[in-house]
Amino acid sequence: MAEKKITKRSEDYSRWYTDIVQRAQLADYAPVKGCMVMRPYGFAIWERLKEALDKMFKETGHSNAYFPLFIPESFMRKEAEHVEGFAPECAVVTHGGGSKLEEPLYIRPTSETIIWSMYGKWIQSYRDLPLLINQWANIVRWEKRTRLFLRTTEFLWQEGHTAHATEQEAMEEVRRMLDVYRRFAEDHMAMPVIQGKKTESEKFAGAVDTYCIEAMMQDKRALQAGTSHFLGQNFAKAFDVQFQDEEGRLQYVYATSWGVSWRLIGGLIMTHSDDQGLVLPPQMAPIQVVIVPIWKKNDDKAKILEAANQLKEDIATVATVKLDDSEGVSPGFKFNEWEMRGVPLRIELGPRDLAGRQVVFARRDTGDKSPAPMDAAAEQTKVMLEQIQTSLYDIAKTFREDNTREIDAYGDFKSFMENGGFASCHWCGSAECEAKLKEETKATIRCIPLERRRETGACLLCGKPSDGRVVMAKAY
Amino acid sequence: MAEKKITKRSEDYSRWYTDIVQRAQLADYAPVKGCMVMRPYGFAIWERLKEALDKMFKETGHSNAYFPLFIPESFMRKEAEHVEGFAPECAVVTHGGGSKLEEPLYIRPTSETIIWSMYGKWIQSYRDLPLLINQWANIVRWEKRTRLFLRTTEFLWQEGHTAHATEQEAMEEVRRMLDVYRRFAEDHMAMPVIQGKKTESEKFAGAVDTYCIEAMMQDKRALQAGTSHFLGQNFAKAFDVQFQDEEGRLQYVYATSWGVSWRLIGGLIMTHSDDQGLVLPPQMAPIQVVIVPIWKKNDDKAKILEAANQLKEDIATVATVKLDDSEGVSPGFKFNEWEMRGVPLRIELGPRDLAGRQVVFARRDTGDKSPAPMDAAAEQTKVMLEQIQTSLYDIAKTFREDNTREIDAYGDFKSFMENGGFASCHWCGSAECEAKLKEETKATIRCIPLERRRETGACLLCGKPSDGRVVMAKAY
Numbered sequence: 001m002a003e004k005k006i007t008k009r010s011e012d013y014s015r016w017y018t019d020i021v022q023r024a025q026l027a028d029y030a031p032v033k034g035c036m037v038m039r040p041y042g043f044a045i046w047e048r049l050k051e052a053l054d055k056m057f058k059e060t061g062h063s064n065a066y067f068p069l070f071i072p073e074s075f076m077r078k079e080a081e082h083v084e085g086f087a088p089e090c091a092v093v094t095h096g097g098g099s100k101l102e103e104p105l106y107i108r109p110t111s112e113t114i115i116w117s118m119y120g121k122w123i124q125s126y127r128d129l130p131l132l133i134n135q136w137a138n139i140v141r142w143e144k145r146t147r148l149f150l151r152t153t154e155f156l157w158q159e160g161h162t163a164h165a166t167e168q169e170a171m172e173e174v175r176r177m178l179d180v181y182r183r184f185a186e187d188h189m190a191m192p193v194i195q196g197k198k199t200e201s202e203k204f205a206g207a208v209d210t211y212c213i214e215a216m217m218q219d220k221r222a223l224q225a226g227t228s229h230f231l232g233q234n235f236a237k238a239f240d241v242q243f244q245d246e247e248g249r250l251q252y253v254y255a256t257s258w259g260v261s262w263r264l265i266g267g268l269i270m271t272h273s274d275d276q277g278l279v280l281p282p283q284m285a286p287i288q289v290v291i292v293p294i295w296k297k298n299d300d301k302a303k304i305l306e307a308a309n310q311l312k313e314d315i316a317t318v319a320t321v322k323l324d325d326s327e328g329v330s331p332g333f334k335f336n337e338w339e340m341r342g343v344p345l346r347i348e349l350g351p352r353d354l355a356g357r358q359v360v361f362a363r364r365d366t367g368d369k370s371p372a373p374m375d376a377a378a379e380q381t382k383v384m385l386e387q388i389q390t391s392l393y394d395i396a397k398t399f400r401e402d403n404t405r406e407i408d409a410y411g412d413f414k415s416f417m418e419n420g421g422f423a424s425c426h427w428c429g430s431a432e433c434e435a436k437l438k439e440e441t442k443a444t445i446r447c448i449p450l451e452r453r454r455e456t457g458a459c460l461l462c463g464k465p466s467d468g469r470v471v472m473a474k475a476y
Numbered sequence: 477m478a479e480k481k482i483t484k485r486s487e488d489y490s491r492w493y494t495d496i497v498q499r500a501q502l503a504d505y506a507p508v509k510g511c512m513v514m515r516p517y518g519f520a521i522w523e524r525l526k527e528a529l530d531k532m533f534k535e536t537g538h539s540n541a542y543f544p545l546f547i548p549e550s551f552m553r554k555e556a557e558h559v560e561g562f563a564p565e566c567a568v569v570t571h572g573g574g575s576k577l578e579e580p581l582y583i584r585p586t587s588e589t590i591i592w593s594m595y596g597k598w599i600q601s602y603r604d605l606p607l608l609i610n611q612w613a614n615i616v617r618w619e620k621r622t623r624l625f626l627r628t629t630e631f632l633w634q635e636g637h638t639a640h641a642t643e644q645e646a647m648e649e650v651r652r653m654l655d656v657y658r659r660f661a662e663d664h665m666a667m668p669v670i671q672g673k674k675t676e677s678e679k680f681a682g683a684v685d686t687y688c689i690e691a692m693m694q695d696k697r698a699l700q701a702g703t704s705h706f707l708g709q710n711f712a713k714a715f716d717v718q719f720q721d722e723e724g725r726l727q728y729v730y731a732t733s734w735g736v737s738w739r740l741i742g743g744l745i746m747t748h749s750d751d752q753g754l755v756l757p758p759q760m761a762p763i764q765v766v767i768v769p770i771w772k773k774n775d776d777k778a779k780i781l782e783a784a785n786q787l788k789e790d791i792a793t794v795a796t797v798k799l800d801d802s803e804g805v806s807p808g809f810k811f812n813e814w815e816m817r818g819v820p821l822r823i824e825l826g827p828r829d830l831a832g833r834q835v836v837f838a839r840r841d842t843g844d845k846s847p848a849p850m851d852a853a854a855e856q857t858k859v860m861l862e863q864i865q866t867s868l869y870d871i872a873k874t875f876r877e878d879n880t881r882e883i884d885a886y887g888d889f890k891s892f893m894e895n896g897g898f899a900s901c902h903w904c905g906s907a908e909c910e911a912k913l914k915e916e917t918k919a920t921i922r923c924i925p926l927e928r929r930r931e932t933g934a935c936l937l938c939g940k941p942s943d944g945r946v947v948m949a950k951a952y
Contacts (some may be wrong), residue, residue: 031593032546032581040539040609045542064523065518069583069614069630070508070567092571093548093583096629097618105508107545107569107583117507133516138545138614144572153572154545199480 006340007144008275013219014147020269024278034146034153036233039435041341044286045265046156050136051258052188052283054178062132062160067114070105075113078238082112085205089142091153096268107140107339110152112206112257114230116162116239123163123459125244125251130173131163135447139261148222149266150476157261163253165245167232170254174230177258178211182224189264190281190393191215191271192400193225194471196447201431204257208232214446214471216400217270220420222475225267228258266476272365278342281364281392282385288319289381290338294331294350307374308349311359314378315347319385339364343389345381365392405471409476410460413419413472417441423472428459437472446471482816484751489695492625496745497624500754500817510622510629514738518902519816520762521741522632526612528664528759529634529736532656535570540610543823546581551589552712559590561681563620567629574839576773588682588707588733590779592715599639599729601720606649607639615737625742626699626952633737639729641721643708646730650706654687657702665740666757666869667691667747668876669701670898670947672923677907678734685707689949690922692876693746693881696896698922698949701743704734718775742952747872748841755841757868758861764795765857766814770807770826784825785833790854791823795861815840820864821857828945841868882945886936893917897947902933902942911936913948922947 006023007015021027026042038046047091054064070093076083086109093105108114109225115133123131136158146152160177164170183195193213203210207229215223233252236242242250272279277290282288293308295301308323315321320341326335331348338346348360357376362369365388372380407413413423427445437460440443453467459466482499483491496502502518514522530540541647546569552559562585569581584590591609600608604868612634622628625788640646654671661667669689679686683705691699712718712728721727748755758764763789769784771777786797798819800810807824814822824836830834837857841864848856879897884890889899903921913936914920928944935942 028594028597030544030590031551032544032548032590035544035546037544037594039544040541043541044539045541063520065516065519066632068506068508068511068513069616070511072508075507088574090572091569092580093567094570095580096566096567097620104571105567114506114508118504118513121504140545144573156542159829160580 005298006275006277007136010160016227016275017266018148020273020278026265026269026278027148029148032153033248036145038226041286042265045268045280045284048263048284048286049264050085050158053180053184054136057134057158057160058185060132060176060180062134062162063135063302064135066135066137067111067118069108071108071111071114073104073106075117076106076354078113079206079234081204081234082238086110086141091140091142098150108137109139109141110257110259111135111137111159112161112235112255113239116241116255116390118204119161119163119253120239120241123241123243124223126165126246129163129165129243129253130169132160132173133162134158134160141236141407147282147476149267149269154472155261155263157259159257159259162256163236163241165251165253167254170232171230173208173256174211174228174258177256178213178226178228181213181228181260181455184394185213185215185264186226188281188283189268189271190283190389190396191225191267192393192397193451194447196449197453198227198447198472199431199470201434201444204229206231206234208234211450212447214473215267215271216396216403216422216473217267217476218399219270219472220422222422222471222473223263223267223270224446224475225264226258226260229256231255231257234370251476272392274341276336277340279392280344282319282389284343285342286320287322287341287343287379288385289321289345289347290343291315291321291323291347291349292331292338293325293333294348295321296351299351302329304349304354305352309379311347311349311374315381318378318382319345325437335362345384346382363388408457408460413460414441417443417474420474422446422471425460425472426457426468427470428462428464428466430459430462430464433459443472446473446475482751482753485643485694486531488550492751493742493746494624496749496754502741502745502754503583503624508629510577510619512624512628514632517658517762518741521744521756521760522738524760524762525664525740526634528753529656529660530612532660533634533636534842536608536639536652536656538610540611541609542611542613543587543594543625545584546771547584547587547590549580549582552582554589555682555710557710558714562617564584567618573722575691582614585615586618586733587611587613587635588637588711588731589715592711592717592731595637595639595729596715596717599717599719602641602722604727605639605719606645608636608649608892610634610636623952625745626739631737631739633735635733635735638732639712639717640732641719641727641729643730643859646732647706649732650685650704650734653732653821654689654702654704657689657704657734657736659854661689661691661701661740662869664757664759664863665747666742666759666872667701667743668873670923670925672925672947674703674871674923675907675910675946677910678921681706682710684710685946686778688923689924690949691743691747691876692872692879693951693952694875695746696879696898696949698748698898698947699743700922700951700952701740702734702736705732707731707733748868749818749945752812753816753870756818756820758795758820758865760879761818761820762796763817763819764861765791765821765823766810766819767791767797767799767823768807768810768814769799769801769823771823772827775827780825780827780830783830787823787825787850787853791857794854795821822855823857839864853894884933884936888937890917893919893950900921900945901936901948902944903946904935904938904940904942906935906938906940909935910935912937919948919950922949922951
């Protein structure tokens with residue numbers, strides 16, 4: 001596994017990324033165009049993500065359910081903007097059980113239509129609201145250019161779909177779930193994000209408003225890491241979902257939907273990793289600590305292994321730990337392998353350590369090595385894992401801040417964008433200026449940040465008045 | 477929810493089943509032919525199933541991964557028996573992203589072909605073996621007659637796919653996973669099963685041997701509840717997967733696959749439920765205990781609710797508990813509702829109970845009511861949940877034994893089958909007799925049990941010699 005070097009970021013950032021995904025055995029290309037296989041080590045990261053998010057969804061009152069993969073063509077057509085946005089990128093089943101189908105079935109590119117057709121059966125009264133459902137599912141969108149984790153024809157995601165009696169309640173849900181995503185990204189993935197609202201041209205097809213979290217990758221490009229949509233009454237009207245309110249009046253239901261996908265794993269890789277391979281924050285690491293025992297020919301191997309096993313038991317009380325006692329490869333080879341796989345903490349234990357009742361800690365993120373008494377190893381592990389988690393977040397946040405600039409002149413913007421970063425700029429709000437920006441610079445308006453100060457300025461492109469800055473960047 | 481009665485089993489068994497599934501809100505018909513929606517309460521049962529099985533898979537050394545939904549048509553054709561068995565029931569994607577595809581894509585009816593194409597990339601040496609992977613996924617098989625949970629066009633399942641250096645190791649895996657299924661069915665679902673081997677005509681398309689667990693439903697029909705296949709070198713040869721053994725020779729890999737689906741939930745319902753609705757064994761119940769506080773107009777509601785909340789906290793230390801303090805419906809209504817939903821244990825708490833510092837326990841399975849001191853409620857809950865779990869298993873096992881008969885004359889067999897049950901009969905081993913049996917009686921050979929005594933006899937159909945009995949029954 002460690003026989004081939006990983007391309008350096010400075011050489012070819014895109015190849016560096018692909019090298020890590022494949023060499024750390026996170027994912028592999030599938031023999032179906034645009035599809036990938038998530039391998040066991042990648043899937044173990046996905047399981048940590050899923051478990052943590054699922055807990056947060058349940059704590060905020062949501063239940064899981066499962067809706068069909070297939071959407072009848074006629075359902076897709078019920079919401080005008082939705083079909084326009086999604087139909088062109090759908091996979092279509094035309095044959096089943098050996099015969100041509102009467103109506104083609106679309107493979108879900110997102111599940112609003114099939115879910116709202118069911119909500120119409122389930123919702124009658126205000127007593128049935130709010131309805132708070134999430135599903136973990138596979139999704140298909142026919143993508144022209146694909147990239148492991150970041151953009152694949154089929155991907156795994158979760159999609160929350162909620163129904164509410166009032167607009168206000170629905171808006172609160174939209175922001176609540178956006179904040180769940182922020183907390184997950186920051187506290188678990190150590191990936192700082194900006195919360196904001198998408199412009200009209202970037203919003204979800206069928207939404208009234210789309211909110212998002214945006215992160216900065218190490219190449220200074222933006223990654224949209226999660227979205228939360230206020231759907232208004234669009235889908236309720238398309239599927240005729242009304243409820244009787246407390247006064248007995250019939251009213252259309254308000255909707256939200258929100259989702260994150262395995263794309264987050266791409267973001268995780270590009271936020272922290274380095275030229276040695278994957279770097280994982282402890283909260284996301286399937287293996288948090290690896291113990292590498294060291295012995296030479298004349299050493300008492302049995303004694304070292306006995307101590308290593310005891311150490312493993314101690315560490316297991318505070319972290320997920322693996323003892324690498326495999327034969328036939330050198331400790332140095334093992335160091336490289338586990339570094340490449342992003343294990344946050346390595347503990348080395350050799351004959352001299354054993355004699356001195358100590359172990360050596362090596363941090364994956366900084367490379368720092370430090371000894372600690374063997375009896376204090378578990379306590380020290382706990383402390384160091386917390387330090388690594390915090391430090392990775394701080395470094396990513398500093399990196400983003402160092403590469404974010406308020407820019408007021410279009411010329412300055414263009415030279416800034418050559419090097420990349422987040423530009424905080426005034427924008428008049430017109431679709432024309434937004435389109436021009438994209439065409440001339442390949443940068444897009446990532447979001448209108450939720451936290452922004454009122455400030456009078458002139459649009460970067462046309463000079464018309466603006467009352468606050470938006471975030472512009474090149475994006476994945 | 478409790479406004480409409482459930483059809484009695486004696487009236488119409490099939491409608492009774494569908495009534496329970498829909499009224500307990502486990503699942504609902506989807507607007508796509510043959511598909512269903514698993515609703516939150518049904519999904520919560522699925523989550524318990526998934527969590528328990530996933531833990532057992534990991535304890536036996538397996539990791540999860542995810543492979544693509546799509547299988548190129550050419551892959552399906554690589555294993556001759558496999559394509560013959562599965563191609564006719566596949567859904568086929570012919571269009572994607574607005575264009576006709578060059579090669580049609582099958583939606584996975586099972587994933588052997590796509591997985592073995594990847595194993596070919598990953599397996600080179602004996603050091604890469606065994607490879608022990610499982611995936612939780614959705615599957616599509618175009619079914620003509622469908623039934624909620626038991627047979628649906630799309631369904632959720634898990635499929636394990638393992639690769640081994642030797643035939644013996646692969647066979648051990650096949651039996652190990654069959655036993656995992658048996659343990660899960662018996663210990664978690666309280667559903668006794670018979671382990672056995674399928675006949676040639678009933679085995680998986682592409683397998684050398686298929687093993688299964690078979691359960692008896694309350695209408696005395698058999699349900700195939702899980703299968704574990706020995707695939708020999710069939711898929712390794714079809715996808716050219718060879719490894720270098722310790723002596724440097726190239727050899728084909730041996731394969732197994734094994735799976736259970738949401739069909740198990742259908743089996744769970746039909747094993748334990750009654751005319752009042754769902755009955756769940758505690759291990760599978762999303763809510764194990766419901767507390768129903770009781771008050772009338774002049775009672776001190778606040779005091780009762782305070783005690784109920786305290787009780788809930790106590791019970792929560794030993795079980796999953798819900799306090800139903802909803803307003804506007806009578807305790808009797810609540811009793812019916814939670815009975816219909818199969819909550820194993822109800823605790824009632826009224827003013828007289830409070831005065832006497834006691835509560836009343838009501839078992840869902842037997843209907844028995846018994847008082848217990850309030851301070852002992854948690855301890856009592858634990859004991860009773862264990863009793864219920866054991867009792868449900870014992871009743872199901874006795875039911876199966878009471879409806880299993882050794883039969884040697886074809887005439888007796890036919891009259892036995894009118895009433896239903898498992899017949900233990902001699903069979904000569906020929907496909908002709910097996911086909912005749914099915915045609916004339918609609919019963920099939922469910923399995924050749926693993927535990928069977930050697931016994932000389934005469935085939936039920938042709939009278940030719942046989943050395944042991946097989947299980948015959950009508951099946952789902």
